[in-house]
Amino acid sequence: MALPKVQEARELDDQALEQAIADTRRKLFDLRFQQATRQLQTGLHQFKHERHRLAQLMTVLRERQLEAAAPLSIDSDATPAVSASATDSVAKEE
DSSP, X not given: OOOOOHHHHHTSOHHHHHHHHHHHHHHXXXXXXXXXXXXXXXXXXXXXXXXXXXXXXXXXXXXXXXXXXXXXXXXXXXXOOOOHHHHHXXXXXX
């Protein structure tokens, strides 16, 4: 079984992405539970695949969060105004 492609995750809408993250976390939980109860004897590579998939999904989610916040941060990147108290304290020290 090949590792999932990140492009598949990028094609999901926000709601489907959240659902896929929840499903993947549940699969990891089930795998850990099966391993702890010795029901999982083969297929340990499934852990790698599910962790990899979860990382991809969370990366896409974070990219979207940063993308949504980017227009806000561009406006706030304007030159910061220096407060009068900051300039007064520098003048007093000299």
